[in-house]
Amino acid sequence: MSQFPYAVGGIIGGSGTWGARFPEDLGTDFTVVEYLAPFETPHGMTAPFKLLEIQGARILYVGMHGMYPNPREIIPPWIAAKQIAWVFSQYGVEWAITGGSVGGIQDLAGNPLSPWSIVVPDDFRMEEIPLPTADRVARSGKSEFYRLGQPFCPSLSNKLVRAARAESQEQVLEEGIYACTPLGRFETSAEVQGLKQFGAHIVGQTVGHEAVEMVNHSIHLGSLNIVSNYAENGGIWVDPQDEPNSMAEFYRSCPPLVGRIINVAVRTILDEGVRDCGCDKYVLTGLESFPVEGA
Numbered sequence: 001m002s003q004f005p006y007a008v009g010g011i012i013g014g015s016g017t018w019g020a021r022f023p024e025d026l027g028t029d030f031t032v033v034e035y036l037a038p039f040e041t042p043h044g045m046t047a048p049f050k051l052l053e054i055q056g057a058r059i060l061y062v063g064m065h066g067m068y069p070n071p072r073e074i075i076p077p078w079i080a081a082k083q084i085a086w087v088f089s090q091y092g093v094e095w096a097i098t099g100g101s102v103g104g105i106q107d108l109a110g111n112p113l114s115p116w117s118i119v120v121p122d123d124f125r126m127e128e129i130p131l132p133t134a135d136r137v138a139r140s141g142k143s144e145f146y147r148l149g150q151p152f153c154p155s156l157s158n159k160l161v162r163a164a165r166a167e168s169q170e171q172v173l174e175e176g177i178y179a180c181t182p183l184g185r186f187e188t189s190a191e192v193q194g195l196k197q198f199g200a201h202i203v204g205q206t207v208g209h210e211a212v213e214m215v216n217h218s219i220h221l222g223s224l225n226i227v228s229n230y231a232e233n234g235g236i237w238v239d240p241q242d243e244p245n246s247m248a249e250f251y252r253s254c255p256p257l258v259g260r261i262i263n264v265a266v267r268t269i270l271d272e273g274v275r276d277c278g279c280d281k282y283v284l285t286g287l288e289s290f291p292v293e294g295a
């Protein structure tokens with residue numbers, strides 16, 4: 001038996017709600033049940049979490065992808081994702097959604113993807129395989145491995161798309177490829193052109209890691225991404241409206257919309273459940289250890 005209470009779902013906050021307290025500042029239906037201190041996990045100390053309630057269901061929340069434990073440090077996203085998956089698993093979390101922001105590369109027809117567009121990706125590309133720094137971790141005891149043929153849950157994605165279309169007048173892409181690039185800097189024009197040729201629609205630095213860890217813990221994942229800029233997209237970025245603080249202003253103005261979409265999507269998830277998604281088809285069993293002693 002877990003020492004933790006049950007929470008059915010998890011929300012991994014990202015830059016889509018960076019500029020506000022979730023849920024306190026956003027006028028949603030979520031209430032805060034408890035502010036949770038950082039957890040000690042096999043992957044190090046986490047950022048603080050919140051235990052929320054909506055429609056009588058408990059939901060765990062962590063801000064900024066769990067990367068900000070305090071004002072002085074950043075936890076790399078590939079470690080933070082392991083920590084979040086560990087905490088979610090202790091609480092029995094069954095599904096999770098992310099609320100990030102991304103650079104826009106192209107829409108499904110190859111046209112520029114403008115700020116305020118929303119993309120719910122169905123696949124990702126990891127543009128960096130992170131070195132396993134500080135990452136020699138205890139085996140989880142789980143006896144399953146997962147293929148990544150379906151990193152995002154179609155049932156959750158469907159609910160995020162419907163919520164986004166109900167709350168936003170902007171373009172909403174119901175599929176797309178998220179390019180997950182190295183943490184710590186933006187991309188060059190040449191890099192974005194390369195990502196475009198590889199078929200990427202949006203670029204960010206976190207969700208690829210979260211997808212891997214959620215899949216590995218049998219937690220269905222849906223990812224909501226609001227486009228905050230044109231990336232370095234063939235000069236499109238050079239816009240007379242752009243000011244040095246325009247991205248900061250974007251991040252301060254987008255949380256109410258992102259919060260409303262998450263609110264509507266979570267209500268729908270709770271009403272309809274997560275069904276017929278096929279996420280469990282990608283499990284592989286029997287690979288957890290050497291098949292014969294001494295191998």
Ligand SMILES: [Zn+2]
Nearest residue numbers: 153220277279
């Ligand atoms: Zn699923």
